Amino acid sequence: QPRIYYGELTNNYIMTSTKTQELDYPSGDDNVYNTYDGTDGVSLNSFWRRLVFAQYLKDWQMLLTGNFTPETKLLFRRNIRQRIQAIAPFLRYDADPYLVIADTSESESGVNENYLYWIVDGYTTSDRYPYADPGDNQFNYIRNSVKVVIDAYNGDVSFYIADPEDPIIQTWSKIFPNFFKSLDEMPNSLRTHLRYPIDLFNIQSERLLSYHMTDPQVFYNQEDLWRIPQEIYAGKSQPVEPYYIIMKLQKETSEEFILLHPYTPTGRNNLIGWLAGRSDGDQYGKLLLYQFPKQQLIYGPEQIEALINQDPVISQQISLWNQKGSRAVQGNLLVIPIEQSLLYVEPLYIEAEQNSLPTLVRVIVVYKNQIIMAQNLKEALDAIFNPDQSNTPIIVRPVEETSLP
Known part of the structure; x- marks a missing residue:
């Protein structure tokens, strides 16, 4: 079922199964209409229900309209954030819900054709954990204890306990014994989509800037502080945000889906390490910190940005695009x-x-001692790893180390 009745931007309430047709999507010169046949919604088949909801929603047309039928239903609280917050206000929720496609019909009783689901990470927090530094947060304890799944069509909400060892979620599950489900009850088609939560990762990554130091004397003197590097995005400098990629970690046999964040030393621009949050299989929830040798120069994001912007050929091409009512926008550096x-x-x-509508025109790749600018990523990678087979016009430039900041 591809239709989304519950999402991040569905902030209004709607009435379904009325005499007015529901526009589904345009098709050529005609429109395709649909009638909601999901299980959610409050029936408005009596005057008293219409009166109650007219008062609650401050919509008195509900009492006067002639478009209602005996099958008319009201769908409200369709914003998934508001929906789960109203159901379980004692949890914190991740700021980035994600939509997945899954066939759960084999794991549930009956026939369920819906396959769009929202997944939201839920957190238990406290500000009373002994001897814990909250940093800039309002809490000094956080666990990703809950995974929330919302049916994008029917609006059904399920809360799964992802960390049964968390004492706070244990307490809440005793208060509401039939509210939470075990993660083992989540259909496998949904469970394979679980990813490392980005809000938790951001907090862990920020704390690691100083708490990676394990020597007490070094930590006391703050001799090895790290920082989040900067990048140029749309002409402005901003901190590099964590990003999801598919890659094969060292000593692993296959690629996996990870969340990655690079680090640079305080006061310097070279790369010193990166933190990865793992999401696949038995490795889910594990963190991997990779540190580079301090005596070896590894380019950081700011140095790479400088190499790109200071290269005479590439910068000249970018300057040509910054003319006649248009501008070149550098995207996120990965x-x-x-x-x-x-x-x-x-x-x-x-x-x-x-009326800006960004269009991808080039991809810039830096690898070892080369800077490549091509029309797409495939051509850039071919220029690096298969230069003899590359027939498309590209720009290949050597890295000028003398220009590094």
Whole structure:
């Protein structure tokens, strides 16, 4: 079922199964209509129900309209954030819900054709954990104890306990004994989509900037502080945000879906390490910290940005696009570990100053001692790893180390 009745932008309430047809999507010169046949909704088949909800929603047309039928239902609280917050206000929720496609019909009784589901990470928190530094947060204890699944069509909400060892969620499950489900009850088709929660990862990554130091004397003197590197995005400098990628970690036999965040030393721009949150199989929830040798220079995001913007050929091409009512926009710079080396990838967009709609025009890749600008990622990678088979026009430039900041 591809239709989304519950989502992040569905902030209004609607009435379904009325005499007015529901627009589904345009098709050529005609429109395709649909009638909601899901299980959710409050029936408005009596005057008293219409009166109660007219008062609650401050919509008195519900009493006067002639478009209602005996099958008319009211769907409200369709914003998934508001919906789960109203159900379980004692939990904190991740700021980035994600939509997945899954066939759960084999794992549930009856026939269920819906396959769009929202997954939201829920957290238990406290500000009373002994001897814990809250940093800039309002709490000093956090666990990703709950996974929330919302049916995008029917609005059904399920709360699964992801961390049964958490004492706070144990207490809540005793208060509401039939409210939470075990993670083992989650259909496998949904469970394979679970990913490392980004809000929790952000907190852990920020704490690691100083707490990676294990020597008490070094920690006391703050001799080895790290920082989040900066990148150029849309012409402005901003901190590099964690990003999801598919890659093969060292000593692993296959690729996996991870959340990655790079680090640089305080006061310097070279790369010192990266933190990865793992999401696949038995490795789910584990963190991996990789540190580079301090005596070896590994380019950081700021140095790569400088190499790109200071290269005379590439900067000249970018300047040509920054004319006649358009501008070149540098996208997010990705640092991608590949075996014993790093691959840096940055998309380049063009957008009009008026009615801007960014269009991908080039991909810039930095690998070892080369800077490549090509029309797409495949051509850039071919220029690096299969230069003899690359027939498309690309720009290949050597890295000028003397220009590094």
